[in-house]
Amino acid sequence: MGPTATQKPGSGGLAATEHRLGNGLRLVLSEDHLNPVVAVCLWYEVGSRYEVKGRTGLAHLFEHLMFQGSAQVKGNGHFELVQGAGGSLNGTTSFERTNYFETMPAHQLELALWLEADRMGSLLAALDEESLQNQRDVVKNERRQRYDNVPYGTAFERLTALAYPEGHPYHHTPIGSMADLDAVTLDDARAFFRANYAPNNAVLAVVGDIDPEQTRRWAEKYFGSIPPHDAKVPPRDGTLPDVIGAELREEIREKVPARALMAAYRMPRDGTRECDAAELAVTVLGDGMASRLYNRLVRRDRTAISAGFGLLRLAGAPSLGWLDVKASGGTQIPQIEAAVDEELARLGAEAPGAEEMERAQALVERGWLDRLATVAGRADELCRYAVLFGDPQLAFTAVNRVLAVTAEEVRAVAAARLRPDNRAVLAYEPLTSADSASPAGEQAGAAGGDGERDGAGR
Amino acid sequence: MTGAEVTMDLYPQPGPGPARPWAFPVPERGVLGNGLAVLRCHRPGQQVVAVRICLDLPLDAEPGGLDGVAAIMMSALAEGTSEHTAEEFAAELERCGATFDAGADYQGARVSLDVPGSRLPRALGLLAEALRTPTFPGSGVDRLVHNRLDEIPLEMANPGRRAARQLAQELFPASARLSRPRAGTEDTVARIDEKGVRAFYQAHVRPAAATAVVVGDLAGVDLDAALAGTLGGWAGDDAGPAPMPPVAAGGTGRVVIVDRPGAVQTQLLIGRTGPDRHDRVWPALLLGTYCLGGTLTSRLDRVLREEKGYTYGVRAFQRVLRSPAPPAGGAAGVSLLAISGSVDTASTGPALADTWQVLRTLAAEGLTEGERDTAVQNLVGIAPLEYERAASVAGTLADQVDQHLPDDYQAQLYPRLAGTGTAEATAAVTAAFPVNGLVTILVGDTSQIRAPVEALGIGDVTAVTG
Numbered sequence: 001m002g003p004t005a006t007q008k009p010g011s012g013g014l015a016a017t018e019h020r021l022g023n024g025l026r027l028v029l030s031e032d033h034l035n036p037v038v039a040v041c042l043w044y045e046v047g048s049r050y051e052v053k054g055r056t057g058l059a060h061l062f063e064h065l066m067f068q069g070s071a072q073v074k075g076n077g078h079f080e081l082v083q084g085a086g087g088s089l090n091g092t093t094s095f096e097r098t099n100y101f102e103t104m105p106a107h108q109l110e111l112a113l114w115l116e117a118d119r120m121g122s123l124l125a126a127l128d129e130e131s132l133q134n135q136r137d138v139v140k141n142e143r144r145q146r147y148d149n150v151p152y153g154t155a156f157e158r159l160t161a162l163a164y165p166e167g168h169p170y171h172h173t174p175i176g177s178m179a180d181l182d183a184v185t186l187d188d189a190r191a192f193f194r195a196n197y198a199p200n201n202a203v204l205a206v207v208g209d210i211d212p213e214q215t216r217r218w219a220e221k222y223f224g225s226i227p228p229h230d231a232k233v234p235p236r237d238g239t240l241p242d243v244i245g246a247e248l249r250e251e252i253r254e255k256v257p258a259r260a261l262m263a264a265y266r267m268p269r270d271g272t273r274e275c276d277a278a279e280l281a282v283t284v285l286g287d288g289m290a291s292r293l294y295n296r297l298v299r300r301d302r303t304a305i306s307a308g309f310g311l312l313r314l315a316g317a318p319s320l321g322w323l324d325v326k327a328s329g330g331t332q333i334p335q336i337e338a339a340v341d342e343e344l345a346r347l348g349a350e351a352p353g354a355e356e357m358e359r360a361q362a363l364v365e366r367g368w369l370d371r372l373a374t375v376a377g378r379a380d381e382l383c384r385y386a387v388l389f390g391d392p393q394l395a396f397t398a399v400n401r402v403l404a405v406t407a408e409e410v411r412a413v414a415a416a417r418l419r420p421d422n423r424a425v426l427a428y429e430p431l432t433s434a435d436s437a438s439p440a441g442e443q444a445g446a447a448g449g450d451g452e453r454d455g456a457g458r
Numbered sequence: 459m460t461g462a463e464v465t466m467d468l469y470p471q472p473g474p475g476p477a478r479p480w481a482f483p484v485p486e487r488g489v490l491g492n493g494l495a496v497l498r499c500h501r502p503g504q505q506v507v508a509v510r511i512c513l514d515l516p517l518d519a520e521p522g523g524l525d526g527v528a529a530i531m532m533s534a535l536a537e538g539t540s541e542h543t544a545e546e547f548a549a550e551l552e553r554c555g556a557t558f559d560a561g562a563d564y565q566g567a568r569v570s571l572d573v574p575g576s577r578l579p580r581a582l583g584l585l586a587e588a589l590r591t592p593t594f595p596g597s598g599v600d601r602l603v604h605n606r607l608d609e610i611p612l613e614m615a616n617p618g619r620r621a622a623r624q625l626a627q628e629l630f631p632a633s634a635r636l637s638r639p640r641a642g643t644e645d646t647v648a649r650i651d652e653k654g655v656r657a658f659y660q661a662h663v664r665p666a667a668a669t670a671v672v673v674g675d676l677a678g679v680d681l682d683a684a685l686a687g688t689l690g691g692w693a694g695d696d697a698g699p700a701p702m703p704p705v706a707a708g709g710t711g712r713v714v715i716v717d718r719p720g721a722v723q724t725q726l727l728i729g730r731t732g733p734d735r736h737d738r739v740w741p742a743l744l745l746g747t748y749c750l751g752g753t754l755t756s757r758l759d760r761v762l763r764e765e766k767g768y769t770y771g772v773r774a775f776q777r778v779l780r781s782p783a784p785p786a787g788g789a790a791g792v793s794l795l796a797i798s799g800s801v802d803t804a805s806t807g808p809a810l811a812d813t814w815q816v817l818r819t820l821a822a823e824g825l826t827e828g829e830r831d832t833a834v835q836n837l838v839g840i841a842p843l844e845y846e847r848a849a850s851v852a853g854t855l856a857d858q859v860d861q862h863l864p865d866d867y868q869a870q871l872y873p874r875l876a877g878t879g880t881a882e883a884t885a886a887v888t889a890a891f892p893v894n895g896l897v898t899i900l901v902g903d904t905s906q907i908r909a910p911v912e913a914l915g916i917g918d919v920t921a922v923t924g
Contacts, residue, residue: 034503036478037842071464072471076764079755084832085474086839103843107475114472121466137767141723145770145800149723151615209478225467255720257611289536289558290548299545302601305608328608359552366555369506369574374846 014372014396016207016382019216023228024200027219028382028392030207032375038208040112041101041379042120043387046196048176049095049169049235049316057176058184060093061139062192066100067091068131071122078115085111093174096316097387103376106209110218113206117222120202123193129186136181143175151256155324155426159264162248162424163320169236170317200228203386208375238317240266242416248424253431258305258326260428261336265321267417270313271389276402277409278417282309282321283360284352284410285343285418290359292343293325301339303331315388321418333427341420348415351407360410361403368399480842482869485671485855490690493666497855497865498681499673501848507578507674508852509585511569511689512859514667516780517562517635518701524654525635526642528562530602531655531663535560535569537598540591544598547584556581560588564636564779566700566860572849575675579684586688589668592659599652606647617718617725617800617901620924624716624899625727625796634705636779636792664694669859674848702782704790711894712917717904718924724806724902726772727798728813732890734781734791735863739886741874743776743795746887748833749825750774750816751797757816758797768809772799774891781861795890803903807910810898814916817893824884833883838872 016030048059069075082089087104102112147153157173164170204223206215244266268274286293286309297304305326312320325336352360371377372395381395485497520527536558537544551558556573569589573581613619623639630637641647670689672681733739751758751774758772774797781791801809845851858867896916900907904921912919 032503035842035846036480037846072468076755076760079753080832081471083753083755083836086835086841086843088840088843105474105477105480105839105842107477108839110472110475114469117466118468122464122468125464134764134767138763138770141768141800141802142770144723144802149617149721149725149800151612222469227465257615258608288548288552290545290552295545298605299601302604305605305612326608326612328604355549355553359549362553362555366506366557366574369555373504373506373848 014378016392016396017212018386018392021199021220021224023224023226024198025219025223025226026203026386027216028203028205028386029210029212029215030205030378030382031210031212032207032378033209035375036106036209037103037375038106038109038112038206038210039101039103039375039379040109040116041099041205041207041376041383042116042202043097043099043383044197044202045096045387046098046201046232047094047096048172048174049238050196050233051172051176054180054183055188056172056180057139057174058180058188058192059098060174060176061135061181061184062189063091063093063098063100064135064139065127065131065189066119066123068135069126070119071125072118073115073126078119081111081115087112095170095174095314099380099383101376101380109206109210109215113218113222116204117226120197120199120223121226123197124190127186127189127193132184132186132189136184140178140181143178143181147175152260152262152428155262158250158252158426159262159424160320162250163244163264163266164240164317168240168317169238170314195231195233198229198232199223199226200230201232203383203392205379205382205386205392207379207382235316240318242266242318243419243422244424245421247420249427250425251427251429253429256428256430259331259333259430260327260426261323261325261333261340262426262428263323263423265323265418265423267311267319267321268413269317270315270319273401273405273409274413275311275313275319277405277413278319278321279311279313279364279402280357280360280405280410281347281414281418282311283363284356285309285347286323287363288359292347293340296339296343297325297336302328303336303339304328333429344414344418348411348418351411353407357407357410364402365399482841482845482854482872483851484866484869485673487865490665490685492690492692492694493696494689494692495669496685497669497671497859498676499851499855500676501673501851502675502677504674504848505574506572506848507575507672507676507679508849509571509573509582510671510852510856511585511589512669512671512856513567513663514700515562515567515662516700516702517564517640518703519662520635520658521654523646524642524649525638525646526606527650527654527658528567529641530599530606530647530650531658532560532562532567532569533602534594534599534655535588535592537602538593538595539587540593541587542584544595547588551581551584554581554584558585563640563860565781568856568860575679578679579688582684582688586692589663589689590692594652594656594659596652599650599655603647603650606641607644610644610647617721617723618727618798620716621725621727621798621899621901624714624901624922625729625794625897628712628714628897628899629709629729629731629794631706636705665689665692666694666696667700671852671855671859673852673855699783702780702790705780705792709897710917711896711898713898713900713911713919715904715908715911715919715921716899716901716924717921718901719903719905721803721901721903723800723802724900724907725800726809727796727899728896729794729796730890730896732776732793732795734778734793735861735867736781736784736791741871741878742882742886743890744837745830745833745875745878745883746825747774747776747795747890748837749829749883750820750887750891752833753836757820758813761812761816762799762801762809766805766808766812768801768805768812769799772797772813776890778861781863783862797891803906806900806902806907807914810911810916811914814893814914817891820884821888821893825880825887827880830880830883834876834878838875841872
């Protein structure tokens with residue numbers, strides 16, 4: 001068996017072309033005629049890091065408003081037309097971008113382009129107070145359902161708030177706070193659209209069973225007349241020191257079913273070789289059923305029910321290494337924490353062996369094969385590399401860069417970053433039944449997030 | 459309308475181009491010398507090959523008082539083999555870039571392996587080891603038992619899982635396996651040990667009662683050779699038919715509140731039982747249920763989400779729970795028909811009132827032709843999207859195997875959907891969701907929601923602790 005699973009790792013013979021419309025809209029096309037399907041994916045370079053104090057959650061609430069009609073699309077018409085054409089659609093909002101996507105039977109591509117263009121160019125013709133009030137209520141229920149009414153649900157926003165200091169653009173998560181959601185006005189929403197929704201602040205990827213020339217003509221026809229502008233306010237600088245400098249910690253007593261140790265480590269930015277090394281480091285430690293933490297905590301010590309370590313890649317601020325351990329039975333947090341620290345220090349002291357590197361690289365490569373296995377996955381990755389790094393082609397070679405990382409580089413990033421003085425920690429202690437007689441409103445909260453918040457519908 | 463004037467050129471909505479035909483793949487069926495059935499399906503471009511081993515092993519086969527032994531046994535297949543320890547086994551698989559999962563459901567048990575095609579032969583070797591020569595070491599089984607005991611409270615803390623557990627208990631008599639959790643309860647799991655696991659394995663796991671489904675880009679893979687050298691060596695005697703005793707279900711409309719003091723939302727699960735997919739009504743039921751609550755533009759979300767803002771989304775669905783082989787099929791099959799979602803606590807009463815109003819209006823006026831047409835266009839048109847991945851195709855083929863459906867069931871479903879009329883879809887969905895025959899589970903704050911729910915008159919209201 002060779003070191004990689006495919007002859008041309010990651011690329012699978014995939015290719016893309018890039019074009020730019022006169023108004024600055026970037027267009028990325030990739031042909032694949034194996035199935036009669038096409039993915040349309042549109043990334044706007046705006047996310048929660050562009051929000052200002054008192055208006056957290058606006059980018060995501062706005063994403064919902066993008067499904068409430070535009071000049072030629074009435075009410076829920078966007079959903080109705082796509083689904084009636086045999087397509088599926090959604091949008092998501094993260095720290096750094098907002099994306100909208102339709103996957104369609106190939107013969108319905110033109111409809112998807114028409115719909116996306118209509119709302120990019122004419123949303124404000126339809127946006128009204130009634131839509132805002134309604135979607136505000138929907139988003140508040142989204143927040144309750146995904147964060148406030150599930151055990152550990154608020155861990156993600158708590159850790160993010162610890163790991164990025166007050167005032168930092170990543171200090172708050174895309175879902176926002178209830179108070180800020182309540183405060184959003186129609187004028188806020190209009191101003192947000194006018195500032196951020198412009199063709200020159202977006203990348204459109206079309207992947208699948210397409211005729212590239214025809215697709216270019218349609219893109220020009222429907223998007224070409226939308227005027228560009230430069231009203232966008234650049235995000236605040238997300239630069240931080242490589243290392244936090246001292247452990248930040250919150251002990252949480254909540255109505256949760258088990259003790260838990262969660263931590264966020266400050267990691268290298270996406271787009272760097274160190275970030276690829278960091279992905280391998282967390283994979284060695286905490287991905288899969290043969291990771292060091294799983295073997296140690298779940299199999300051998302039997303102190304944990306589950307133990308995982310992942311990487312939330314970020315381009316405009318340090319990435320986050322994400323540890324999540326649920327304690328078994330009567331195990332106390334310090335016992336787990338000592339074992340975690342030991343395993344992290346061990347990786348920092350000694351490079352992983354060939355078999356462990358092979359395992360980690362095979363898992364990362366597998367992740368890429370999965371992401372590139374569908375036209376929608378490919379379109380999203382092409383947009384990601386175009387928006388965040390200026391070059392969509394990087395999507396097809398990303399896995400090669402991870403496979404080129406050496407064991408020594410993995411050790412080095414672990415030594416530099418996976419240290420107790422470079423983390424924010426949440427230690428969860430369940431409320432006992434005696435405690436829980438105390439006032440209502442003490443809410444259990446949900447599983448650690450990944451920074452991506454689904455928008456309208458499912 | 460206020461807002462900006464439109465500064466772009468507007469064009470009329472474009473129509474579709476010519477559609478390229480697509481059909482759900484019908485697999486090639488074969489059988490190995492040891493009796494193992496093999497379904498294979500070549501999907502060009504799908505580099506990650508999906509392998510599903512379906513065991514004809516319903517949970518009814520579990521010994522009395524040992525609920526959960528099937529789930530533990532399946533997990534324990536990866537806890538050590540004659541060739542590898544548990545840690546070695548997991549590491550070998552992951553060095554192939556493979557994911558491996560094993561579980562047990564009411565209808566059957568299943569092992570799922572997904573692996574890049576170039577490493578398929580090696581991963582099949584590991585899969586065969588797990589099926590042929592599991593060692594079930596005491597330490598491994600004990601660990602899985604304790605892990606499971608730890609997981610139960612985590613699952614029950616999730617409002618959706620808690621609601622599902624309560625509904626099963628309400629819909630089926632305590633004697634029916636369907637009334638009890640798939641992976642067992644604290645009491646039954648605590649009784650499971652390596653001896654019980656080994657005995658259960660020896661009694662039920664054999665190639666003649668199993669089917670391998672293999673889907674992906676198989677060009678360049680000598681699948682016959684790979685199978686012969688791996689799963690082909692799995693030996694075992696012939697299998698008798700799996701037990702599938704009939705089950706009674708039903709009851710009258712009622713409400714059960716699972717108390718969660720201080721909860722900011724109420725989890726709703728409103729359901730009853732229906733037929734399995736052998737029943738001729740199934741395509742009409744799919745269409746009608748989609749119109750009721752399949753998506754954000756269906757009847758329920760049009761009101762509850764897009765008009766009232768009570769919820770992030772409510773869905774109606776059907777899920778097959780047991781599906782015996784014909785000729786018993788149909789009559790003995792059971793599915794869950796349900797409406798599920800969560801609403802903010804203060805909106806619990808109004809949201810239920812609206813839900814019942816939607817159901818009454820549906821029963822009184824029926825579906826419109828336009829609704830039916832849109833549902834057909836979506837459910838049929840979306841198929842090539844849904845089945846891009848090898849794993850999606852493999853999952854559907856494996857479900858067909860588990861449920862004793864013909865290999866071309868899914869392929870035939872699309873023309874049947876297209877041939878189903880508005881009246882049939884209306885009849886199916888109104889029969890599925892009768893306003894007086896639904897069991898409503900609410901996981902929420904009893905002190906806040908009980909009175910408004912009692913006032914609705916949708917059935918007697920009882921409350922249980924969370």
